[in-house]
Amino acid sequence: MADRTALTADTSVDSASSGSARTPEFASDVTLQQLRNGLLYLLQREVRDPTHAEDLCNEAFRIVLERLARQPLEEPAKLAAYLTQTARNLLMADQRMTTRRRTVTGAQAAIDAFADPQSDPGVALQSRTRARVIRQVLKEMPFVRDRQVLVRFYLNDEDKADICRDLGLSEDHFKRVIFRARERFRVLLGERFSRSDLLCLALA
Amino acid sequence: MTDIYTGNQDIIDRYLANRLGDAERQLVETRIVTDPNFRNELELTEALRDGLRQLEAQGGIAPLLRPQTWMWSRAPFAVAASLLAILLGAVSFLVFQRFDQPRDEVKPASGELVVATLRFERTRGDPAGPDVSWSRPAAPALLEMRFDVGLEPAPGYQVFIEKIRAGSATSLLMSTLAGTNANGEVAISIHSELLEPGDYRIRLDPQPGDAMQQEPTIYTLRVTG
Numbered sequence: 001m002a003d004r005t006a007l008t009a010d011t012s013v014d015s016a017s018s019g020s021a022r023t024p025e026f027a028s029d030v031t032l033q034q035l036r037n038g039l040l041y042l043l044q045r046e047v048r049d050p051t052h053a054e055d056l057c058n059e060a061f062r063i064v065l066e067r068l069a070r071q072p073l074e075e076p077a078k079l080a081a082y083l084t085q086t087a088r089n090l091l092m093a094d095q096r097m098t099t100r101r102r103t104v105t106g107a108q109a110a111i112d113a114f115a116d117p118q119s120d121p122g123v124a125l126q127s128r129t130r131a132r133v134i135r136q137v138l139k140e141m142p143f144v145r146d147r148q149v150l151v152r153f154y155l156n157d158e159d160k161a162d163i164c165r166d167l168g169l170s171e172d173h174f175k176r177v178i179f180r181a182r183e184r185f186r187v188l189l190g191e192r193f194s195r196s197d198l199l200c201l202a203l204a
Numbered sequence: 205m206t207d208i209y210t211g212n213q214d215i216i217d218r219y220l221a222n223r224l225g226d227a228e229r230q231l232v233e234t235r236i237v238t239d240p241n242f243r244n245e246l247e248l249t250e251a252l253r254d255g256l257r258q259l260e261a262q263g264g265i266a267p268l269l270r271p272q273t274w275m276w277s278r279a280p281f282a283v284a285a286s287l288l289a290i291l292l293g294a295v296s297f298l299v300f301q302r303f304d305q306p307r308d309e310v311k312p313a314s315g316e317l318v319v320a321t322l323r324f325e326r327t328r329g330d331p332a333g334p335d336v337s338w339s340r341p342a343a344p345a346l347l348e349m350r351f352d353v354g355l356e357p358a359p360g361y362q363v364f365i366e367k368i369r370a371g372s373a374t375s376l377l378m379s380t381l382a383g384t385n386a387n388g389e390v391a392i393s394i395h396s397e398l399l400e401p402g403d404y405r406i407r408l409d410p411q412p413g414d415a416m417q418q419e420p421t422i423y424t425l426r427v428t429g
Contacts, residue, residue, distance in 0.1 A: 034240065038236055041236065042237060080234050081230070084236075127255070128258060130252070134256055135255075144271055147268055154249075154253050155253070157221045176387075178213075179213075179355050182213075185251075
């Protein structure tokens with residue numbers, strides 16, 4: 001369900017000319033900031049580069065706010081969904097553009113596999129910390145079968161029903177194993193998780 | 205809260221495994237944008253998956269999935285263990301022969317202790333009937349009872365076994381403190397001689413801990429025979 005407004009160039013709104021247009025009342029700057037944080041998180045999952053994600057986030061907000069200045073949403077409660085979809089459309093357009101502009105050399109796989117020496121060391125450190133923590137979680141599980149549940153479900157993305165059938169487990173037991181492993185992981189890694197979680201760095 | 209949590213977790217798992225349709229994915233992404241708690245849970249799951257991927261890249265997964273009896277698969281260990289077991293059995297037999305004296309107060313050999321296990325689960329079929337019915341064997345038995353206490357067990361439970369008398373009155377038979385085993389169950393044992401035929405109420409009071417305040421869990425047992 002693409003929103004053409006997000007993709008066309010007809011968004012050059014002169015804010016002065018929209019003086020009488022109604023815009024939805026945001027509860028506060030906190031609401032906007034929360035939406036921004038959420039949208040940024042979503043975009044960073046896809047593009048990895050924080051600067052690029054911020055650009056897309058800002059663009060999405062610009063498009064939505066200009067659109068609202070011209071014409072309020074029929075259902076204001078769906079603002080977040082509209083904003084999310086606009087960001088998703090921008091992301092798809094950006095990915096298509098990247099693909100079109102790519103120079104074909106026949107060695108793309110090798111280029112993509114080349115490690116970026118400028119990659120964020122914090123991200124690498126975070127991954128190593130998580131590996132250390134999940135290793136401890138697995139070691140604390142007394143039954144190898146329960147470890148297999150965790151690995152097959154979260155690493156191999158196998159279906160829950162298949163895992164239960166293969167290992168002879170009830171769904172309740174499966175849920176208990178997953179729940180306890182997650183909670184133990186949470187405790188070991190810290191209470192709150194974010195890419196800039198200082199606790200992760202401290203544990204490393 | 206447990207049911208809501210389970211529902212959230214299920215959709216998060218399916219989202220990260222790319223098992224959602226377009227409409228569901230849109231709903232999840234909108235929720236990621238608007239709900240910080242949901243976002244936190246998703247981030248935790250992503251961190252767990254990332255940790256597993258990194259551990260696999262380090263070659264650390266396979267050793268943790270290896271059966272822990274590896275030592276016994278080596279022939280010398282297996283032979284040594286077998287010989288030790290035979291030797292121990294022979295010594296025990298000789299010692300038993302030497303010290304065994306006929307005593308009138310010893311029960312006949314037929315009075316061996318039988319071990320029985322009953323499992324109590326939260327889902328009930330017939331709300332009017334007992335959770336579990338048990339026919340007491342003629343021979344003395346050690347009854348092990350295992351109780352399902354849900355997905356978020358407390359650190360420990362005070363277990364009360366009460367016999368239900370006429371007119372819904374109860375009398376306390378036994379009270380003990382028990383923790384949860386590796387399967388998240390509370391397990392206690394009781395000699396069958398203490399369980400006369402009749403109905404019993406078993407109450408598990410969660411001990412205070414970091415988890416949310418929980419209500420006691422109550423099961424009923426009918427003993428016959």
